[in-house]
Amino acid sequence: MLVLALDTATPAVTAGVVALDGDAPPELLAERVTVDPRAHTELLTPHVTAALDEAGVRLDQLDAIVCGSGPGPFTGLRVGMVTGAALGQALGIPVHPVSTLDAIAYATPFHTSLLVVTDARRREVYWSVYCDQGWRVAGPHVDKPDVVAAKLADELEPIGVTEVSGPVAQQHAELFGLTVLPTTYPTPVGLVGAAAWPLREGAEPEPLTPLYLRQPDAVEPGARKRVSQA
Amino acid sequence: MIVLGIETSCDETGVGIVRRHADGTLELLADEVASSVEEHARFGGVVPEIASRAHLQAMAPTMRRALDTAGLELSTVDAIAVTAGPGLAGALMVGVAAAKAYSTASGKPLYGVNHLAGHVAADTIEHGPLPPRCLALLVSGGHSQLLLVEGLTEKITEIGATIDDAAGEAYDKVARILGLPYPGGPPIDKLAKQGNPRAIAFPRGLTGQRDAPFDFSFSGLKTAVARWVEKHEATGAEIPLADVAASFQEAVADVLTAKAIRAAREHEVDTMVISGGVAANSRLGELARERCAEAGITLRVPRPRLCTDNGAMIAALGAHVVASGAKPSPATLAADTSLPLVYGS
Ligand SMILES: Nc1ncnc2c1ncn2[C@@H]1O[C@H](COP(=O)(O)OP(=O)(O)OP(=O)(O)O)[C@@H](O)[C@H]1O
Ligand SMILES: [Mg+2]
Numbered sequence: 001m002l003v004l005a006l007d008t009a010t011p012a013v014t015a016g017v018v019a020l021d022g023d024a025p026p027e028l029l030a031e032r033v034t035v036d037p038r039a040h041t042e043l044l045t046p047h048v049t050a051a052l053d054e055a056g057v058r059l060d061q062l063d064a065i066v067c068g069s070g071p072g073p074f075t076g077l078r079v080g081m082v083t084g085a086a087l088g089q090a091l092g093i094p095v096h097p098v099s100t101l102d103a104i105a106y107a108t109p110f111h112t113s114l115l116v117v118t119d120a121r122r123r124e125v126y127w128s129v130y131c132d133q134g135w136r137v138a139g140p141h142v143d144k145p146d147v148v149a150a151k152l153a154d155e156l157e158p159i160g161v162t163e164v165s166g167p168v169a170q171q172h173a174e175l176f177g178l179t180v181l182p183t184t185y186p187t188p189v190g191l192v193g194a195a196a197w198p199l200r201e202g203a204e205p206e207p208l209t210p211l212y213l214r215q216p217d218a219v220e221p222g223a224r225k226r227v228s229q230a
Numbered sequence: 231m232i233v234l235g236i237e238t239s240c241d242e243t244g245v246g247i248v249r250r251h252a253d254g255t256l257e258l259l260a261d262e263v264a265s266s267v268e269e270h271a272r273f274g275g276v277v278p279e280i281a282s283r284a285h286l287q288a289m290a291p292t293m294r295r296a297l298d299t300a301g302l303e304l305s306t307v308d309a310i311a312v313t314a315g316p317g318l319a320g321a322l323m324v325g326v327a328a329a330k331a332y333s334t335a336s337g338k339p340l341y342g343v344n345h346l347a348g349h350v351a352a353d354t355i356e357h358g359p360l361p362p363r364c365l366a367l368l369v370s371g372g373h374s375q376l377l378l379v380e381g382l383t384e385k386i387t388e389i390g391a392t393i394d395d396a397a398g399e400a401y402d403k404v405a406r407i408l409g410l411p412y413p414g415g416p417p418i419d420k421l422a423k424q425g426n427p428r429a430i431a432f433p434r435g436l437t438g439q440r441d442a443p444f445d446f447s448f449s450g451l452k453t454a455v456a457r458w459v460e461k462h463e464a465t466g467a468e469i470p471l472a473d474v475a476a477s478f479q480e481a482v483a484d485v486l487t488a489k490a491i492r493a494a495r496e497h498e499v500d501t502m503v504i505s506g507g508v509a510a511n512s513r514l515g516e517l518a519r520e521r522c523a524e525a526g527i528t529l530r531v532p533r534p535r536l537c538t539d540n541g542a543m544i545a546a547l548g549a550h551v552v553a554s555g556a557k558p559s560p561a562t563l564a565a566d567t568s569l570p571l572v573y574g575s
Contacts, residue, residue, distance in 0.1 A: 041323050042564040045330040049561065059335060074279060075320045078286050079327040086328045089290045090304050090335030210286070216279035220272055224406060227456040 001063035002029075003199060004052075004087070005188035008044060008080030009072025009100040010118050010167050011037035015047035016188025017055040017062075020199055026192040030054035033185065040079040048087075051188075062093055066195045068186055069097035070211040071126040071140050072118070077210050085208050096205045098195040100186050101128040101140050101166070107190030108165040108183040113137075115152065115178060117145075117166040125168060126213065129161055142213045145172045152176060232259070233552060234296070234307045235545025236332075238325030239317025239345045240372065241266045241281045243288035245296035246542025247307065250549035254359040259300035261535070261542040264288035271412045275402060276371075278318045285324040293332070296541065304336040311548020314342030314559070315569030317372075322565035330563060339558035343547045345539075346373060347571050349505040351382055351550060352536040352543035363499045364530075367490040369514070370506030370538075371398035371413070374446045374486075376493050377571070379503070382547065383554040386571040389493055390444025393436070397482055397508045400448035404478050407456050408471055418475045419512055425476030427513070430458060432481040437488070444493050451481055483514040487521050494527050501528045510534035547573075 001021065007014040016031030032047035052059060067084030070077045081097075088095035101116045105128070108114060112132055117125045120142045127148050128139025137159055143151075149172075152161055164178040173180045183190075198205065237244035247260040266284035270276045297303060312329035315322060326342065333340035350366045366377040374392040379385075395403065398415060405414020410421070432454050435447035455478050462469050494502055504518055509531055522529040536543060551573045 039564075041327050041330075042562045044327065045334045046561045049334060074282065075323060078282060078320070078324050082286050082289055082324050082328045083331040085286075085290050086293075086331035087335050089293065090332055210283075212283070216277055216283070218273050218277040218280065221274045221406070224456075226460055227453050228460045 001199065002057055002061055003064050003066055003192050004048065004062050005066045005191040006044065006048070006080045006084050007068030007100055007103065007186045007191055008040045009068045009070040009077045010185055011035050012185035013040050013043045013047060014186055014188065015044060015051050017051050017057050018188050018192040020192055020196060026189045026196065028189050029057065031188045035185065037076060040076040044079055044083050059091060062091060064093055064199055065095040066191045066199070067095055067097050067208065068100040068103055068191055069209065070100055071120070071142060071213045072100060073121050074212065081208055081210050094205045095208060096195045096198050097208050098191055099128070099140055099211060101126065102136060102194040103186040103190035104166050104183055105130045105134070105136070106193040107187045108181050110163045110165070110181055112163065113159045113161040115161050115164045115176065117148070117164060117168050117172060119168045125172065129156060129159060131159060140211055140213065145175055149175050231549060231552060232302070232307045233309045233311055233545045233549040235541045235543070235548050236310070236312040236325045236329045237348070237539055237541045237544045238285045238321050239313045240321060240539055241270060241276045241284070242539040243285050243292050244539060244541030244544070245292045246540055246545040247296055247300045247302065248355065248542060248545040248549050250553060256355045256546055256549060258355050258542055259302070260296040261540055262292050262296040262299065263540050264292045267413065274406055274412050278320055281318060282320040282324055285321055289324065289328045304332060304338065307338060309339050309341060309548060309552045311341045311343050311544050311551065313345045313348060313544050314563060315344065315566040317345055317567065319565055319567055322567070326563060326565045340563065341548050341551050341556070341573065342559040342563045343544060343551060343573055344569050344571050346375070347382060347386060348543040348547045350377065350379060350503055351547035352505055352540070353503045353530050353532045354550070355536060355542060355546050356532050357530050360503070361501050364501035364503055365490065365494045365497060365499045366503045366505065367486060368506045369397040369486060369504065369508035371402065372396050373506065376444050376490060378497050378499070382550050383556065383573055389497070390442065390446065390489065392446040392448060394447050394449035395452060397446070397448060397486065398506070400452050400482065401508065403452045404455050407459055408474060415508060415511060418479060421472050422476040422479040422513065425470070425472030425474070427476040427480035429470065429473035430477040432477050434481055434485045437485065444489055446485065446489065448482070451478065479511070479513050483511065483517045486514060487517045491521050491525050491527070495525065500526065501530065503530045505532055505537055507538045509537040
C-alpha cells in the first residue's frame, strides 16, 4: 500500500511517500524535509506535492495517511494535523495519528532501552522511553530535563535506559548520562513504521487529536480593577 | 462560478459556498459556522490557544456540513478562498493549512484573501455588487475602521481607524463592568432598549476640533462608564443598568455614524456599507438609517448572521477576486497578519 507521511511537531517540516507491503519493513519512495520552525504552513503542502512527484505517485493512488500527532509546541503541530485531516477527508482515505516520539524511536537503531526527547520550549522537553523490544514503556510526558534525569535514575532505573535520540538529545545527553544516537527528526519511514499495525490491519484510525500535554495559558479574570482613585 | 470560502481568523470556524452569476450577483449555497465562543466566555475574551484548538477539531466537520448543505463535492467547486489575514496568527494558520490541503487534494485554485475586505464583501451576497465608490464602516470585536472602497478587488483605502479599543471590544469590556455575559454586544443591546439613552452624557471620543476627524477612540468611554458605576456604587444606590447601557450605546452609535457620514460627505460617496459584528447593533442601525436618509446616502447593512465572522463572506470576496482575473496564491501561501486589503497588492 502507498502511504503519505506528515509531521510538523518539531522544527522540521516533513512529508514523504512510503510503500508498506506484506510484512516487509516500510520502504521510502521519496521525502521532503526542511528544518525551519516558522515555515510549517508555507512548506508542508509544497513538500507533499514534491514528494509525490518524485515518487511518481498520484494523490488518488494513496491508500492512507499517517500524521505525527506530537507532542509538539502548539502552533506548528496543528499544521500537520489539519493538513492530514483535510487531505484524508478530500481523498476519502484513513488518516492515522502516531506519536512523533514513537516515530523517532522507530527510526532509531538502538540496542538496549531508549529515551526520545524533543524540544517543548519553556526549558522543558517532551519525552518517552522505549524498551529493547521497541515498545513504549513511559511517556509521552513534558518535564524539565533535570526531572527527566531524576526519573531515569529512580523509577525508570529498572528499564536500564542507556541511549537517547531526538532533536535535543545532544543538548541534554550529559545531564542524562546517556549515549547519543544520531536520529533527530521524525522520518516518513519512522512515522509509517510506528503506525504499521493499524495500517496493515486496516484498523479504524484513532481520533486525530494532537498530544498537547499542556493546558492553554489562560486565566479567568479576577474582580474588576477600580479605575477611580479611592 | 462556484467558490468555497474558509474562515478561521478568530473564534469562528466558517465554511461558506457561493455561486457568482455573470452579472456579478451572488447566490448563497452554504454558510456553516462552528463557534468556540462559549469556551472563551469565562475568560472574558478570546483565548487564542483555545480558539486554535477548536478550529482544528471543527475544520473537517464544518467542511462536510457546508458541502452537504450545498449538495456539492469539492470536485464541483471552481475555486477555494481562505482568510490569510489579519487575525490571530495561530488561528489563521489552521484555516490556511486546511485550505491548502483541500486545494491540493482537489486541484482547485486557492486564493488567500483579507478578512476585513471579506466583511465588506459580505454585503454583496445580500444586496448585489457595490457601486464603483462607497464608504465602509467596519466595526467588529477586533477592528473599527472607515474604508473608502473603490472596487473590492481594486482599491480600498483606510481613511480612519480606532487608536485604542475596537467598538466590539468596548461592548465586551463595558458588559463586564455591568456584570453582563461575554460577548457583551447582544446583552447590552437588549438591556439598552429599556433604558434612557440621554440619562448620562458619556464622552464622544476624538470629536474635538483638533482631533483626527475619522479616527475612533473607545477606551476613554469605557473608563468613563467604569467611573460612573463606581461612583454610584459608593453611594450605595442601585445602578440603573438599563440607563447606563442605553447611554453607552448611544455614545458609540453617535460617534460611529457621525464620523461615517462626515467621511462619506468629504469623499463624495453616496453609498455606505456597515459590517462586522457590531453592525448587528440595533441602535447603530437605527441612527445610521436616520442620518443616511437625511444626508441622501444609501445605507447597506448585511443581515446580522453575515455581519459576524463566517465563511460565506470569504467565499463572496473570493468569487469577486476570481472574476477579476487575478492569479491564484502561490503554493507557499502562509498566514499573514498584515495582509493588504486588496488581493495581490
Ligand atoms: N448587537 C450587538 N451590538 C453591539 N455589538 C455586538 C452586537 N452583536 C455582536 N456584537 C459585538 O461584535 C463583536 C464580534 O464581532 P465579529 O465576530 O465580527 O468580530 P471578531 O471576529 O471578534 O473581530 P474581527 O472581525 O475584527 O477579527 C463582539 O465584540 C460583540 O460584542
Ligand atoms: Mg471578524
